[in-house]
Amino acid sequence: MIVFDILSVFPEMFQSTLGSSLIKKSIDKGLVEVNLHNIRDYTRDKHRTTDDTPYGGGGGMVMKVEPVAHTLKAIAPAGDEKKCVILLSPQGEPFEQKIAEELSHYSRIVLICGHYEGIDERVREHLVDREISIGDYVLSGGELPAMIVVDAVSRLVPGFVGNSDSVLYDSFSTGFLEGPHYTKPREYEGWKVPDVLLSGHQKKIDEWRHRESLRRTLKRRPDMLRQVDLTEEDKRVLEELRAEDPGCV
Ligand code: SAM
Numbered sequence: 001m002i003v004f005d006i007l008s009v010f011p012e013m014f015q016s017t018l019g020s021s022l023i024k025k026s027i028d029k030g031l032v033e034v035n036l037h038n039i040r041d042y043t044r045d046k047h048r049t050t051d052d053t054p055y056g057g058g059g060g061m062v063m064k065v066e067p068v069a070h071t072l073k074a075i076a077p078a079g080d081e082k083k084c085v086i087l088l089s090p091q092g093e094p095f096e097q098k099i100a101e102e103l104s105h106y107s108r109i110v111l112i113c114g115h116y117e118g119i120d121e122r123v124r125e126h127l128v129d130r131e132i133s134i135g136d137y138v139l140s141g142g143e144l145p146a147m148i149v150v151d152a153v154s155r156l157v158p159g160f161v162g163n164s165d166s167v168l169y170d171s172f173s174t175g176f177l178e179g180p181h182y183t184k185p186r187e188y189e190g191w192k193v194p195d196v197l198l199s200g201h202q203k204k205i206d207e208w209r210h211r212e213s214l215r216r217t218l219k220r221r222p223d224m225l226r227q228v229d230l231t232e233e234d235k236r237v238l239e240e241l242r243a244e245d246p247g248c249v
Contacts, residue, residue: 060117113142
């Protein structure tokens with residue numbers, strides 16, 4: 001069981017994601033809990049202000065530190081849970097599968113979604129454990145990035161996907177990209193499923209899958225091959241694949 005607390009000024013943005021597919025099922029099954037906290041509810045002024053103009057001038061509004069701090073205080077757990085407070089930010093560490101794996105070991109993850117020009121620097125300095133970016137582009141808010149973190153981490157909670165083994169073979173979990181998948185029909189418009197997948201010979205199927213996984217990684221993400229411990233057999237197969245397609249590095 002993992003609990004996500006999401007701090008946002010637009011919590012309604014999460015309804016469709018949390019209300020469908022595997023996330024909804026895992027919430028219904030009690031594997032994942034997601035609590036949405038509207039930062040505006042923790043303001044203490046008449047106008048319920050969550051943002052203000054930047055000191056020093058410049059365009060855009062900046063999210064204020066107090067409402068975020070008050071929200072965090074209000075939702076602080078009573079016990080000594082293993083908790084991680086994350087600020088979604090384009091300036092954070094790039095989100096990767098290995099970070100999703102690290103986060104899946106926490107019992108509570110707090111996600112703070114910025115908006116507008118950004119968030120008062122004192123949130124970053126004093127209230128968060130880490131900052132995460134979902135890529136080198138700027139979105140208008142941290143809500144979509146938070147949904148991505150919730151989804152990627154929840155998939156790793158045992159029971160989230162029907163067959164937990166399938167997660168082990170996902171792209172990046174193994175250090176390689178996953179190979180191709182096929183389902184019925186065996187042939188469509190003359191496009192055939194590879195014979196080996198219909199052979200019923202599991203060892204050959206596994207070998208083919210691993211070879212295709214290596215082929216795909218070599219072709220699309222050769223950088224990944226430099227970060228993984230290759231077996232002697234992997235090295236031999238990669239040499240063969242390079243010979244088949246000399247354009248590969
Ligand atoms: N002015 C900021 C900058 O240049 O770094 C960008 C602010 S952005 C418009 C508003 C909020 O969206 C951010 O505070 C952050 O929470 C979220 N955000 C935008 N892009 C993101 C990304 N690539 N990854 C994670 N969060 C992002």
